[in-house]
Every structure is written in structure tokens, then in C-alpha cells.
Amino acid sequence: MESAVVNRSHPFAQMSSVHIFELKGETILTFSETATLHDAFISMCGEEGFAPHIAYKSLMPGFSFKMVAMQQCIALLPLPLILHHMCPELVTVPLEPRLQWDIAIIRRKQGYHSFAASQLFEQICSHFGKLREAPGETG
Structure with a gap:
């Protein structure tokens, strides 16, 4: 996961990047636990001293982007999916540190x-x- 997808009205939308620690307390949508990125993200948050509030888990990118557009959460997805599904209501903000997706x-x-x-x-x-x-x- 290289970026967070947020609604234009979200405070992160004005930031040049977001550190993983800043996700503490955010409502997050990520891949289901069957995806490798899910476990890597959970582990990275643990290293930062918190457990993320993952409210939604989905393998359907279209659903993920609609949830963000409706201001229900922020989504953490790989860049190829982000580029394919972006819409005008959404903004991407790079995550620090970057979670490599191979x-x-x-x-x-x-x-x-x-x-x-x-x-x-x-x-x-x-x-x-x-x-x-x-x-x-x-x-």
C-alpha cells in the first residue's frame, strides 16, 4: 500500500503525506485478511504501538472507493487499484513508511x-x- 484514499473533505486531503501512526483512530477499509497486504499493514501498525480500527474489509475495489466517497472511511489500497478507480471526490495521500506491494x-x-x-x-x-x-x- 503506497497511499491512503480519502474524501476531499478529510483533513488528510491537505497533507503531503500521512505517517502510519496518524491512522490511529481513523475508520479504515482495507483488503480482507486473505490478502498479504492486510497482515503486513496490521503488523506495521503494531510496530507503531497501536491496533488500527478496520471497520471494513473488502476485495472489491469499487465498493472501497464508494465507501470513501460517502465519507464512511479511508481506504488503504495498492497504487494500481487507486489509479484505475479514482474519481473527483477522492484524493490520494502517500503513506510513510511505504508498505511495499510486490x-x-x-x-x-x-x-x-x-x-x-x-x-x-x-x-x-x-x-x-x-x-x-x-x-x-x-x-
């Missing part, structure tokens, strides 16, 4: 890849930039 793709080096799988891989590479290969691996 994506990895595992596929057979020498095996059949369907046309659909190859196209998906190409789309992911073009969307997220050049993917790094695992150390010592090629092709």
Missing part, C-alpha cells in the same frame, strides 16, 4: 503456454513494467 509470476520455463496465458503475461508486463526474473533464472 507481484510475482511463476510459469514454466520450457512448457506450453496457451495463447490466453501468454497474452495475460504480456499485459501484466506492460502494465507493471518489466518484471524481474528470479535470481539465476533466464527466459
Whole structure:
């Protein structure tokens, strides 16, 4: 999670960045506990000495952004989702420290890849930039 999504009327909207500690007492929407980012966020808050008030957990970005637009909470989501779902009522504010969100793709080096799988891989590479290969691996 690189940024918090807040309604334009929220005090965070005027800030250049928000430290994790400043989320104490905020009503937060984040991914459900099945997502790795959820546990990493909870752990980061624990390191800052508080447990976040997570009122909503969702894997549906559209729902998350509507809740923020209705001023029900702030959302902590990865930047690719934020860029795809932003609307005029919302503002993004960078989080400090940044919670790294990595994506990895595992596929057979020498095996059949369907046309659909190859196209998906190409789309992911073009969307997220050049993917790094695992150390010592090629092709």
C-alpha cells in the first residue's frame, strides 16, 4: 500500500503525506485478511504501538472507493487499484513508511503456454513494467 484514499473533505486531503501512526483512530477499509497486504499493514501498525480500527474489509475495489466517497472511511489500497478507480471526490495521500506491494509470476520455463496465458503475461508486463526474473533464472 503506497497511499491512503480519502474524501476531499478529510483533513488528510491537505497533507503531503500521512505517517502510519496518524491512522490511529481513523475508520479504515482495507483488503480482507486473505490478502498479504492486510497482515503486513496490521503488523506495521503494531510496530507503531497501536491496533488500527478496520471497520471494513473488502476485495472489491469499487465498493472501497464508494465507501470513501460517502465519507464512511479511508481506504488503504495498492497504487494500481487507486489509479484505475479514482474519481473527483477522492484524493490520494502517500503513506510513510511505504508498505511495499510486490507481484510475482511463476510459469514454466520450457512448457506450453496457451495463447490466453501468454497474452495475460504480456499485459501484466506492460502494465507493471518489466518484471524481474528470479535470481539465476533466464527466459
